[in-house]
Amino acid sequence: MLRSVSPRRQRMLSTLRPFYDFRGLSLLALCAVIGLVTDPAATLGLAGYLAYVIGMAGAAIMLAKIVMPYLDVSEHAASALNEGNVASALVVLARSLLIIGFLVCIMAWGK
Secondary structure, eight states: OOOOOOHHHHHHHHHHGGGGOHHHHHHHHHHHHHHHHSOGGGTTSHHHHHHHHHHHHHHHHHHHHHHSTTOOHHHHHHHHHHHOOHHHHHHHHHHHHHHHHHHHHHHHHHO
């Protein structure tokens, strides 16, 4: 007998999905690897800043997915490119600006 997932539980799982999103976690993992390889005393160097930026980009992607958990950007991007849908292009632009805004705010707050 198959049990169906309640809409409330499904909504909760889709809200938690950014915490195990492959892209965000891979960016954070890359940040951890670069941070472990880099000399702790050389955190002001380029590698330290690169690890910081990559880690904050992963956090920005996760935050954007928390804010908009039900938005599938790939559908909007395909519609904008294939059909010339201006509304879909604006949705993709808004999502991109949200991620960039999160990234700038997180980096400014961290420094």
